[in-house]
Amino acid sequence: MARKKVTSHDVAKLAGVSRTTVSLVLNDVPHTRITEGTRQRVLDAAKRLRYRPDAAARSLATKQTRTIALVLYQSADRIVGDAFLTSVVRGLCEVAQQRGFRLLLHPFEDVGKSEAYISLVLENSIDGLIVSGPRSDDEQLPKLREDGFPVVLLGQLNGAGIHFVDVDNAAAAFRAVSRLVQLGHRRIGLITNAPLEYTASAARWRGYQEALEEAGLPYDESIVRYGNFRAQSGYQAMEELLALTEPPTATFIASDEVATGALAALHERGISVPDGMAIVGFDDIPLARYLTPPLTTIRLPAYDLGLQAADMLIDIIQGEEIAETGVLLDTELIIRESCGECEPLGKEVENH
Amino acid sequence: MARKKVTSHDVAKLAGVSRTTVSLVLNDVPHTRITEGTRQRVLDAAKRLRYRPDAAARSLATKQTRTIALVLYQSADRIVGDAFLTSVVRGLCEVAQQRGFRLLLHPFEDVGKSEAYISLVLENSIDGLIVSGPRSDDEQLPKLREDGFPVVLLGQLNGAGIHFVDVDNAAAAFRAVSRLVQLGHRRIGLITNAPLEYTASAARWRGYQEALEEAGLPYDESIVRYGNFRAQSGYQAMEELLALTEPPTATFIASDEVATGALAALHERGISVPDGMAIVGFDDIPLARYLTPPLTTIRLPAYDLGLQAADMLIDIIQGEEIAETGVLLDTELIIRESCGECEPLGKEVENH
DNA sequence: GCGTGTTACTAACACGCGTTACTAAAACTC
DNA sequence: GAGTTTTAGTAACGCGTGTTAGTAACACGC
Numbered sequence: 001m002a003r004k005k006v007t008s009h010d011v012a013k014l015a016g017v018s019r020t021t022v023s024l025v026l027n028d029v030p031h032t033r034i035t036e037g038t039r040q041r042v043l044d045a046a047k048r049l050r051y052r053p054d055a056a057a058r059s060l061a062t063k064q065t066r067t068i069a070l071v072l073y074q075s076a077d078r079i080v081g082d083a084f085l086t087s088v089v090r091g092l093c094e095v096a097q098q099r100g101f102r103l104l105l106h107p108f109e110d111v112g113k114s115e116a117y118i119s120l121v122l123e124n125s126i127d128g129l130i131v132s133g134p135r136s137d138d139e140q141l142p143k144l145r146e147d148g149f150p151v152v153l154l155g156q157l158n159g160a161g162i163h164f165v166d167v168d169n170a171a172a173a174f175r176a177v178s179r180l181v182q183l184g185h186r187r188i189g190l191i192t193n194a195p196l197e198y199t200a201s202a203a204r205w206r207g208y209q210e211a212l213e214e215a216g217l218p219y220d221e222s223i224v225r226y227g228n229f230r231a232q233s234g235y236q237a238m239e240e241l242l243a244l245t246e247p248p249t250a251t252f253i254a255s256d257e258v259a260t261g262a263l264a265a266l267h268e269r270g271i272s273v274p275d276g277m278a279i280v281g282f283d284d285i286p287l288a289r290y291l292t293p294p295l296t297t298i299r300l301p302a303y304d305l306g307l308q309a310a311d312m313l314i315d316i317i318q319g320e321e322i323a324e325t326g327v328l329l330d331t332e333l334i335i336r337e338s339c340g341e342c343e344p345l346g347k348e349v350e351n352h
Numbered sequence: 353m354a355r356k357k358v359t360s361h362d363v364a365k366l367a368g369v370s371r372t373t374v375s376l377v378l379n380d381v382p383h384t385r386i387t388e389g390t391r392q393r394v395l396d397a398a399k400r401l402r403y404r405p406d407a408a409a410r411s412l413a414t415k416q417t418r419t420i421a422l423v424l425y426q427s428a429d430r431i432v433g434d435a436f437l438t439s440v441v442r443g444l445c446e447v448a449q450q451r452g453f454r455l456l457l458h459p460f461e462d463v464g465k466s467e468a469y470i471s472l473v474l475e476n477s478i479d480g481l482i483v484s485g486p487r488s489d490d491e492q493l494p495k496l497r498e499d500g501f502p503v504v505l506l507g508q509l510n511g512a513g514i515h516f517v518d519v520d521n522a523a524a525a526f527r528a529v530s531r532l533v534q535l536g537h538r539r540i541g542l543i544t545n546a547p548l549e550y551t552a553s554a555a556r557w558r559g560y561q562e563a564l565e566e567a568g569l570p571y572d573e574s575i576v577r578y579g580n581f582r583a584q585s586g587y588q589a590m591e592e593l594l595a596l597t598e599p600p601t602a603t604f605i606a607s608d609e610v611a612t613g614a615l616a617a618l619h620e621r622g623i624s625v626p627d628g629m630a631i632v633g634f635d636d637i638p639l640a641r642y643l644t645p646p647l648t649t650i651r652l653p654a655y656d657l658g659l660q661a662a663d664m665l666i667d668i669i670q671g672e673e674i675a676e677t678g679v680l681l682d683t684e685l686i687i688r689e690s691c692g693e694c695e696p697l698g699k700e701v702e703n704h
Numbered sequence: 705g706c707g708t709g710t711t712a713c714t715a716a717c718a719c720g721c722g723t724t725a726c727t728a729a730a731a732c733t734c
Numbered sequence: 735g736a737g738t739t740t741t742a743g744t745a746a747c748g749c750g751t752g753t754t755a756g757t758a759a760c761a762c763g764c
Contacts, residue, residue: 005476007720018744023722033741052474056411057720060749065408067456086438093459097468102477104419105455107445116449122404124357125454231642257639264642287609290583290616292644359750370714375752385711409750412719 006049015045022046026053059124066100068128068313071117072107073135084283084302085132088154091306092130099314101127115140121149128313130154133198150316152309156199156326163316164326165309169200172298172331173207173254174214176280179296179333180250181215183340185278188212189223189248191237191262193255193282196226204254204282223248227258234261242269250278250339256285256297263291263338274340284334294336301329358401367397374398378405411476418452420665421478423469424459425485436635436654437484440506443658444482451666453479467492473501480665482506485550502668504661508551508678515668516678517661521552524650524683525559525606526566528632531648531685532602533567535692537630540564541575541600543589543614545607545634548578556606556634575600579610586613594621602630602691608637608649615643615690626692636686646688653681 008026012019017038024032025042045051059065070092072085096103104126108116118140120126128150134141134157144151145162153164180188190208194201209219222244225237234253241247242265253259259281263273271277273293281288281297288295308327315322335341360378364371369390376384377394397403411417422444424437448455456478460468470492472478480502486493486509496503497514505516532540542560546553561571574596577589586605593599594617605611611633615625623629625645633640633649640647660679667674687693 005720009720019721020723020744020746021742024743027722029723032743035742038742050474052471054412054720055475055477056408056417057749058722059408060406060412060751061720061722063749070457089457090459093457097458097460102472103457105422105441105445105457106449107442108449119404120454122402123407125407231639235642260639260642264644264646267644287583287612287639290587290612292616292619294616357750361750371751372714372753373712376713379752381753384713387712390712406750409719410752412721413750413752415719 005054006051008051008053010049011042011045011051014049015041017042063124065102065125065127067102067104067126068096068130068310068317069104069106069117069120069126071129071131072105073131073133073138084285084300087302088132088306088309091303091308092310093306095307095310095314099310101310101314118144128152128317130309130313133200135197136199150313152313152316154305154309158199161325163312163322165305165312166326166328167200167300167305167331168328169203170207170210172282172300172333173204173252174211175207175331175333176282176298177208177211177252178214179335180252180278180280180339181211181217183250183278185248185250186217187220187223187246187248187250188217189225189241189251191225191227191234191241191251191253191258193227193253193258194229201254208252208254223251227253227255229255229257231257231261231264234258235265236261238262238265242266242271248277250274250280252280252282254282256281256283256288256295259295259297260287260291263295267292273338278340279338281338288334289336291338293338296336296339297334299332299334301331304329357406358403360403360405362401363394363397363403366401367393369394415476417454417477417479419454419456419478420448420480420482420662420669421456421458421469421472423481423483424457425483425487425490436637436652439654440484440658440661443655443660444662445658447659447662447666451662453662453666470496480504480669482661482665485552487549488551502665504665504668506657506661508555510551513677515664515674517657517664518552518678518680519652519657519683520680521555522559522562524634524652524685525556525604526563527559527683527685528634528648528650529560529563529604530566531687532604532630532632532691533563533569535602535630537600537602538569539572539575539598539600539602540569541577541593541603543577543579543586543593543603543605543610545579545605545610546581553606560604560606579605579607581607581609583609583613583616586610587617588613590614590617594618594623600629602626602632604632604634606634608633608635608640608647611647611649612639612643615647619644625690630692631690633690640686641688643690645690648688648691649686651684651686653683656681 008019008022012022022042025034025039026046093103106117130152132154134153134155136157142160145160151162153162156164156166177188192201192205196202196205212219223241225240227233227237253262259279266273266277273279281295284297284299288297312322360371360374364374374394377386377391378398445455458469482504484506486505486507488509494512497512503514505514508516508518529540544553544557548554548557564571575593577592579585579589605614611631618625618629625631633647636649636651640649664674
């Protein structure tokens with residue numbers, strides 16, 4: 001580095017005041033009367049020297065890092081597969097930057113290595129934590145909660161009493177399946193987005209059951225399959241359903257990515273969608289509209305999810321009282337051709 | 353927080369030594385002989401108290417943060433659209449964690465606001481910087497280079513002499529287009545992934561031209577269109593090409609996402625792929641294999657890209673000499689049905 | 705017994721900031 | 735004009751580390 005580090009001492013010297021005054025002026029400390037003249041002198045000097053307070057020194061003195069971490073508590077597969085996650089991250093960043101916070105990214109794959117993100121807390125590297133895809137077998141999380149460390153979940157964990165932001169997965173699935181019921185289907189299959197250990201996956205499964213129940217349809221285990229985030233799993237699951245002696249006439253697939261694989265299997269067998277098999281997906285990934293046929297699906301407020309999570313976390317950090325411990329965001333059923341009774345492609349407004 | 357912060361002072365007291373000794377032992381300082389007995393006493397005490405050195409204090413003393421930042425120098429659209437980016441990030445995280453570094457995420461949309469990431473440097477929040485999608489009109493980057501601040505580009509910037517890791521976009525595009533030539537096409541269109549201001553986009557465009565030249569085919573501006581990362585732009589571009597009196601018989605589309613939009617336009621007009629129009633994409637997004645028809649495309653070593661970038665950056669930070677200022681990683685042409693002469697879908701091995 | 709190393713540690717300072725307690729000067733009160 | 739309050743600013747400490755300079759204690763050679 002050619003340029004030496006500029007310290008508040010340099011600013012003080014240039015402005016002809018003490019270092020204390022510099023700090024008071026630059027931090028806008030209330031209940032401190034300082035002449036407009038010296039105030040300006042300090043500001044000018046700071047600007048001229050391009051002074052920026054050293055982050056480490058400031059953290060050490062204030063006990064605040066102005067940094068939050070996003071912990072991705074999930075497998076590598078999921079990180080790749082989830083296009084939706086990038087939108088969430090965008091939302092997080094937006095809020096974080098706006099409120100003057102940094103965002104640290106900490107994915108980890110090994111479930112046993114939850115120690116890893118704890119070190120962020122123990123070393124005082126962060127002020128708060130957002131945990132995406134929490135597992136119920138994580139023992140560190142409740143401890144953090146006890147210690148009063150600010151944590152917000154993206155997703156839910158039953159009974160832990162930790163703040164969270166989530167989507168109403170069950171309600172969304174309910175709506176998707178009900179749509180198929182309305183269209184006259186009586187035998188509706190299910191391919192989940194992931195194993196049921198993932199709470200979101202279980203919730204969508206529950207919504208599927210509830211919709212069947214409300215319609216007076218039986219829950220039939222034989223037309224239920226379990227995906228694992230990836231298209232490949234949808235391809236295989238659909239092949240299995242098609243091999244049944246009595247395949248469903250419609251399938252709710254709780255992930256667009258997985259649904260894409262299923263569509264490929266259907267095309268291969270020459271089965272038309274929606275006539276031979278109606279499909280409703282989940283997530284509304286950007287490509288959903290451009291698949292063949294365009295996919296009816298549930299649109300998630302991914303960006304808002306990130307926005308609210310970051311907002312809530314920073315509120316907690318700054319000691320503001322939070323009204324509700326959790327927030328459930330609404331979803332939207334986007335109707336396209338894959339379930340029948342669609343609107344033509346051209347009409348849909350482009351936005352995301 | 354229920355638990356009070358544990359400091360090295362506490363450890364020293366419990367072990368019955370001075371704070372200095374604690375520091376020497378825990379940091380494994382060489383040329384310092386310390387009795388095995390006291391060494392163990394210190395280690396035990398540290399473990400028993402769950403001592404972790406405070407990150408801020410350590411940074412202040414050592415002038416090192418053990419943190420690197422990923423700056424995403426690109427529009428919001430791109431962040432959403434680029435599934436490929438999540439793989440890169442995975443690679444980055446992998447290396448960073450392994451070598452004991454943190455990863456800070458800093459996307460920004462406004463090109464004018466390059467000041468934003470500079471503050472990370474001025475505040476000494478990071479030891480190094482990875483810049484994805486650099487723009488030639490960024491004036492801050494050369495300054496950093498002059499100051500000797502560690503920077504690695506994901507992508508290239510001509511003449512700046514900054515370390516970089518990239519893919520050989522031109523060569524990849526060349527290979528893709530040559531394939532179409534081999535298949536007998538004489539009129540091959542181009543839809544770019546993005547405007548030509550993006551260096552990667554320009555390189556792919558150049559590869560397209562070179563392949564035509566080598567084949568003795570003319571470059572015809574009228575069958576070239578410019579995408580903008582999104583599927584929508586591909587949809588529209590393909591519509592325009594199809595409206596020509598003499599449309600191409602094949603099109604190289606420099607982004608799978610954009611290609612997906614183009615495929616939708618083709619389906620709508622009932623044009624079969626590859627018979628009515630052959631398509632080669634770029635990126636090999638996870639869904640490429642499951643589109644209709646499965647997409648012939650260029651596979652990028654996204655994960656490796658992130659891996660190498662992080663590795664190179666940390667090498668630089670730690671003062672190791674770097675042999676080459678830049679690394680170009682190889683790509684792979686993945687042949688599927690969308691260009692003709694495919695292998696059947698089932699055979700392809702699943703991996704990513 | 706005196707100088708010279710060597711061993712095994714420690715006292716004290718620096719890093720750059722925020723902040724509390726204090727002061728000298730000016731302004732008011734009566 | 736002596737006492738009291740207000741104003742405008744500063745000296746000095748603490749945050750928790752890493753690190754340099756230094757020091758007792760002891761062994762050794764002659």
